[in-house]
Amino acid sequence: MGALTEIGNLLIHTVFNLFLIAVLLRLLLQFARADFYNPVSQFLVKVTKPFLQPLRRVIPGFLGIDMAAVVLAVLAQMLAITLLLLMLGYGFANPLYLFMWSVLGCLGIVLNIYFFAILAVIILSWVSPGSYNPFVLLLNQLTEPVMTPFRKMLPSLGGLDLSPILVFLSINVLTIILKHLAAAAMMPMGVVIGI
Template sequence: MTGFTSTLLYIIRLLGEIYISIILLRFLLQMVRADFYNPISQFIVNVTHPLLKPLRQIIPSIGRQDIASLVLAYLVQMVLTCILLLIIGIPFGAFIAKVPIIALINLLEAGFYLLFLLFIGNAILSWIAPDSRSPAAILIQQICYFILAPLRRIIPPIGIFDITPMIALLLLFFLNNFIIGALASYIVPGL
């Protein structure tokens, strides 16, 4: 692979993963009923709306779950996977049957990584700026609070320490390794 090809591969992959993360954030923001007047929420809505609008006419939301956002993230991941494999030089017929599973694995990894970053960001914010009112801090807190609330009902704080973020990260790592490992090793052998 030439230097130009590897650079092109890196740029396309980076831009694709950023857009997929934005779509997944859109799903999370709607699920937690985050403040959509927040400037970051508005940016996410404006960036995802052109591709999401036609899908919403076909795929309705189910309660708080914006299924159209997940479908869009999966479709974008499939297109990104095809583009990357074509740039590498793998013939289209050789990978087309595996693209749906590869895209699912990559999308799950992106979702787990996004949650990991949100939990780490929330922990850092709680240490250095616990009462921050910045738009990013507010959204991170809203998402993490929604996800951590069920754990906090089961595991109360120990003194002044809240260990639920650590437990959530451990569960996240376990789910990531279990689900991604199972998909990669059993459904797509030789991947």
């Protein structure tokens, strides 16, 4: 791989990774019913609105899920994979494989978002407990729907919350399953963002 190819690979990965995180984070925050007026939420809305607005005219929501955001994330992932495949000299992929790889990549990004969000919540609870920072409040709102079922399963330990351990274990199990599904779908390594 030449230097220009490596630089192009880095730039495509970075730009599309940031865009996919913004779109999927907006979707997850809507799903968690997080504060829409939080400055971080408003930033995500401003970044993704030019891309989501035209899609929303055509694609309605379904059962409270912003299907336009789902379609946008899958299309962005498909575009990134296609650009990377072409740049690396593989040519165009079969559209069915491209779609499967894109869905798996988006699921991988969602798992990564939750992994790092929960890790950040844990660290911030030690460093700055009870903080009213908008970013911290939004992280708590994002992770709470995932943490609550695990908190209900575990008995109370007097202020010690062990539910993140179960959540991390579940995320790692799902990541292993995702990687095996990616291998079964003959996904070329290094071209799908999120896996």
